[in-house]
Amino acid sequence: MKEFAPPPPRADGRVNLVGLSRDDLEAEVARAGLERFRARQLWHWIYHRGATDFAVMSTLAKGVRETLANLYVIDRPTAVKDLKSEDGTRKWLARMPDGQEIETVHIPEEDRGTLCVSSQVGCTLTCRFCHTGTQRLVRNLDATEIVGQVMLARDHLDEWPAPPDGRMLSNIVMMGMGEPLFNYANVAKALKIVMDGEGIAISKRRITLSTSGVVPMMKQCGAELGVNLAVSLHAVNDELRDRIVPLNRKYPIKELMQACRDYPGLSNARRITFEYVMLKGVNDSLADARELVRLLRGVPAKINLIPFNYWPGAPFECSTDEQITKFADFVNNAGYASPVRTPRGRDILAACGQLKSESTKPTAQARIAALEAHKALQAEYAAQVAEKEAGLAATGTL
Ligand code: SAH
Numbered sequence: 269m270k271e272f273a274p275p276p277p278r279a280d281g282r283v284n285l286v287g288l289s290r291d292d293l294e295a296e297v298a299r300a301g302l303e304r305f306r307a308r309q310l311w312h313w314i315y316h317r318g319a320t321d322f323a324v325m326s327t328l329a330k331g332v333r334e335t336l337a338n339l340y341v342i343d344r345p346t347a348v349k350d351l352k353s354e355d356g357t358r359k360w361l362a363r364m365p366d367g368q369e370i371e372t373v374h375i376p377e378e379d380r381g382t383l384c385v386s387s388q389v390g391c392t393l394t395c396r397f398c399h400t401g402t403q404r405l406v407r408n409l410d411a412t413e414i415v416g417q418v419m420l421a422r423d424h425l426d427e428w429p430a431p432p433d434g435r436m437l438s439n440i441v442m443m444g445m446g447e448p449l450f451n452y453a454n455v456a457k458a459l460k461i462v463m464d465g466e467g468i469a470i471s472k473r474r475i476t477l478s479t480s481g482v483v484p485m486m487k488q489c490g491a492e493l494g495v496n497l498a499v500s501l502h503a504v505n506d507e508l509r510d511r512i513v514p515l516n517r518k519y520p521i522k523e524l525m526q527a528c529r530d531y532p533g534l535s536n537a538r539r540i541t542f543e544y545v546m547l548k549g550v551n552d553s554l555a556d557a558r559e560l561v562r563l564l565r566g567v568p569a570k571i572n573l574i575p576f577n578y579w580p581g582a583p584f585e586c587s588t589d590e591q592i593t594k595f596a597d598f599v600n601n602a603g604y605a606s607p608v609r610t611p612r613g614r615d616i617l618a619a620c621g622q623l624k625s626e627s628t629k630p631t632a633q634a635r636i637a638a639l640e641a642h643k644a645l646q647a648e649y650a651a652q653v654a655e656k657e658a659g660l661a662a663t664g665t666l
């Protein structure tokens with residue numbers, strides 16, 4: 269895997285103001301020889317009004333606007349593709365100045381509109397069911413590029429300034445490409461800008477960060493940002509999770525669950541969402557459901573069952589509707605809300621786990637190897653399930 273450095277400065281030497289913290293913006297304003305209060309005016313124009321050109325900033329004198337335009341730009345990534353699903357989901361392929369590309373997805377619902385934001389180009393992790401995990405090129409996005417995705421979406425949704433109620437873009441999930449807690453500093457900087465009440469103003473209650481389980485960063489995330497946490501669990505024993513979410517080898521389930529219990533600000537009103545992708549014959553038995561309920565005991569939790577979204581070459585199939593319903597019923601009866609996530613934007617490869625900006629076809633050899641590995645995994649799993657279910661039946665639990 270090749271790692272890339274963050275993008276180089278612009279050729280014309282001008283600095284992009286998007287993604288600077290308030291302190292950094294004040295420092296830039298001082299560098300330009302302007303009064304400190306100009307930073308606040310700029311903040312309003314950039315993040316409340318969505319200005320991309322200093323010329324429209326009518327509260328600034330002409331000379332000030334010219335000084336700013338000589339030194340700075342207000343840029344977003346370029347939307348090189350704008351795809352619309354038949355269900356209204358929209359996906360933008362966003363190109364950064366160094367040519368790297370990421371995807372950002374908008375999911376409109378009746379009472380809200382959610383933007384699924386990427387934190388990295390590709391992902392250094394290799395969860396077996398995730399398309400992003402097969403992408404070769406990886407680099408962290410900087411705060412400019414993370415905030416830039418929100419601004420790009422607002423541009424396309426024509427929401428500057430956004431109405432306080434009934435916004436098309438009301439919620440954010442850090443569930444796009446990449447592992448946000450492997451790029452925490454940039455994600456934190458970006459989310460603080462997004463949450464700022466004098467700008468984009470999306471509250472922490474409307475932001476959810478999803479992690480595959482980067483245990484050492486979870487506490488800081490909760491304490492510093494206070495956003496909702498989603499944890500990609502997907503398996504209830506280390507043996508399987510080691511294989512399908514390889515980060516588990518570093519931070520096994522027991523440590524992960526302890527970090528969840530320690531997540532700051534948890535209560536019954538503010539629960540952790542456990543994501544669980546439904547993989548046919550791999551993790552979808554009732555014995556798994558039962559173990560899931562046992563694992564979550566004592567953690568304020570919701571369970572989000574995600575039907576597996578297929579992508580070309582994927583080594584899994586989605587569980588049957590019947591099995592998903594059985595699984596969901598079991599978990600519901602145990603007292604956990606466990607909605608099944610309706611896949612959105614599958615026709616434009618915009619659903620969970622389908623994002624991948626670089627189109628490479630798996631070789632025939634890689635496909636065969638993946639299929640063999642999958643078959644072996646399924647056979648082994650079937651044997652384990654039979655054994656567990658026989659045991660449970662004997663004790664009258666199932
Ligand atoms: N890297 C972070 C966030 C991005 S993925 C994480 O892993 O949590 C967002 C969610 O989609 C995760 O729960 C992820 O496991 C899930 N996902 C990945 N591939 C999927 C697929 N093909 N079908 C359904 N969900 C998938």
Ligand code: SF4
Nearest residue numbers: 391395398401446480
């Ligand atoms: Fe990375 Fe998340 Fe995909 Fe795993 S599921 S490969 S952590 S983006």
